[in-house]
Amino acid sequence: MLLFTPGPTPVPQNVRNAMSDETMHHRTPEFEAIFEKTRKHLFSLFGSDEVVMLSSSGTGAMEASVTNLCHNTLLNVNSGKFGERFGKIAVANGLKNVEIKNEWDTPVSVEDVINAIKNDANIDAIAVQISESAGGLRHPVEAIASAVKAHNPSIMVIADGITAVGVEPIDIRNIDCLLAGSQKALMLPPGLAILGLSNAAIEKIGKGKGYYFNLATEIKAQRQNTTAWTAATTLIIGLLEVLETIEKNGGMTKLYENTQKRAEAINAALQAIGLHIYPQMPAKSMTTVDDADASKIRKILAQKFSVNVAGGQDHLTGKIFRINQMGLIPDYEAAWVVNAVELTLDMLGRRKYDGSANKIFNEILFANRALV
Numbered sequence: 001m002l003l004f005t006p007g008p009t010p011v012p013q014n015v016r017n018a019m020s021d022e023t024m025h026h027r028t029p030e031f032e033a034i035f036e037k038t039r040k041h042l043f044s045l046f047g048s049d050e051v052v053m054l055s056s057s058g059t060g061a062m063e064a065s066v067t068n069l070c071h072n073t074l075l076n077v078n079s080g081k082f083g084e085r086f087g088k089i090a091v092a093n094g095l096k097n098v099e100i101k102n103e104w105d106t107p108v109s110v111e112d113v114i115n116a117i118k119n120d121a122n123i124d125a126i127a128v129q130i131s132e133s134a135g136g137l138r139h140p141v142e143a144i145a146s147a148v149k150a151h152n153p154s155i156m157v158i159a160d161g162i163t164a165v166g167v168e169p170i171d172i173r174n175i176d177c178l179l180a181g182s183q184k185a186l187m188l189p190p191g192l193a194i195l196g197l198s199n200a201a202i203e204k205i206g207k208g209k210g211y212y213f214n215l216a217t218e219i220k221a222q223r224q225n226t227t228a229w230t231a232a233t234t235l236i237i238g239l240l241e242v243l244e245t246i247e248k249n250g251g252m253t254k255l256y257e258n259t260q261k262r263a264e265a266i267n268a269a270l271q272a273i274g275l276h277i278y279p280q281m282p283a284k285s286m287t288t289v290d291d292a293d294a295s296k297i298r299k300i301l302a303q304k305f306s307v308n309v310a311g312g313q314d315h316l317t318g319k320i321f322r323i324n325q326m327g328l329i330p331d332y333e334a335a336w337v338v339n340a341v342e343l344t345l346d347m348l349g350r351r352k353y354d355g356s357a358n359k360i361f362n363e364i365l366f367a368n369r370a371l372v
């Protein structure tokens with residue numbers, strides 16, 4: 001089965017091999033050396049003043065960012081399940097929240113964010129997804145961050161980059177906290193979350209909040225190349241292998257270019273055979289199609305073509321399907337998926353197969369590409 005869900009994503013063979021060694025103790029010079037190298041790679045990936053690794057799924061990093069960086073009222077952007085989650089985290093931790101809610105295909109506007117913070121002087125942090133995975137939507141996070149900081153630089157900007165870090169370059173100049181998670185763009189099993197922090201964020205964190213997710217405790221330990229609690233050693237070993245693999249394959253810039261090109265090619269190929277891209281502003285992490293036959297399409301893709309793509313949740317259950325674009329995806333796998341979707345439409349009696357999808361896909365993917 002080809003795993004083409006936008007998380008979890010496939011783990012490359014060499015990464016699985018790297019994680020298959022005997023368990024290493026986390027309080028040893030051997031592991032500290034691995035931790036240090038991984039940290040160096042993360043500083044260059046995030047571009048932030050500090051990085052922190054947590055043993056948790058992505059939601060743990062969302063909670064840590066909210067509890068440590070919001071001390072009063074959180075403004076959260078809800079254009080999908082993950083944006084909604086930020087609000088729930090705030091409330092669960094006794095904080096107040098103000099929410100801007102839109103349909104899942106609709107990016108939040110800079111204007112709505114600025115109006116919200118003007119209307120409530122208690123808002124001291126804003127949380128927004130760069131790529132909202134629920135509908136494959138890209139929010140204009142960089143523009144929001146810049147406008148928020150121009151209005152009030154003390155408001156903390158939390159950007160959930162769990163399906164964006166490692167997918168596209170992110171301008172972090174006005175972002176205080178950038179989140180990533182292992183099982184999405186980082187091509188690892190679930191269980192590791194990463195935060196990139198600004199110096200302003202570190203100042204606001206102060207002595208930190210909570211216990212397990214106290215970021216002050218973690219920053220102190222991780223600056224010494226160790227962790228406050230038992231490190232997710234196997235996943236960190238895997239992460240180092242992932243980051244070294246990306247480097248060997250031409251580095252982040254090359255990965256961003258390939259992802260951008262492939263996302264463009266798949267979107268155009270699917271539109272050429274009559275499908276509709278759901279979000280008004282599509283994220284590069286996934287291709288999201290809304291279609292009355294979404295459930296049938298997913299079923300045929302899995303049963304006849306061994307392709308696993310994701311469906312929708314809540315009110316979009318059975319109404320969308322999502323094809324992953326994250327990670328080191330071989331071109332031939334993407335070509336197989338695009339062709340399988342076209343064959344599926346034929347099987348559903350919707351459109352006679354003529355190879356259009358692959359033709360468009362190849363034209364876009366290989367035009368102007370130096371083949372070496």
Ligand SMILES: *Cc1c(COP(=O)(O)O)cnc(C)c1O
Nearest residue numbers: 057058059082131133162163181
């Ligand atoms: C997957 C995901 C998360 C975190 O989910 P976990 O299941 O806790 O790893 C958060 N935000 C976005 C945008 C995601 O795609």
